[in-house]
Amino acid sequence: MTYIEDEELIDGLYNFLDEVLSRSVGTFERIDRVGIILDVLMPEALIKALQTVERISLPEAENLFMDGPVYSECEREEFDKLVLQQLEAKGKHH
Known part of the structure; x- marks a missing residue:
């Protein structure tokens, strides 16, 4: 699910969440930092942003x-x- 299309904004959010994670758990070698950020922290940040921007409840933001x-x-x-133009340009569309 893509809510942010600006690569710089995504990178900035990722770096911010990586810093938050570092402050919270330190630099443990056993954790999957990328997985935690992409699968847990980023969705939670986006849900909170939806809740704030749309001025809706947390359950409504989660559903959205x-x-x-x-x-x-x-x-x-x-x-x-x-997509079709790109496929045709590559000669993969029959």
Whole structure:
């Protein structure tokens, strides 16, 4: 589920969460830092951001997060066209 499309913003959030994790647990070799950040901390941060921005309850924000971002039909069609163009350019579309 992509809520942030700006790579710099994603990197900044990841680095921030890595710093938070470092302060919380130190530098344990046994933990999967990337997994904890991507599977636990980043979704929690995004849910909290949705709750704050949308001014909704935590359960509503969790449901909104689980449903994924909402794209219009026009955005979906544009994405599909882009994918087809890329496949045709690579000669993989039959």
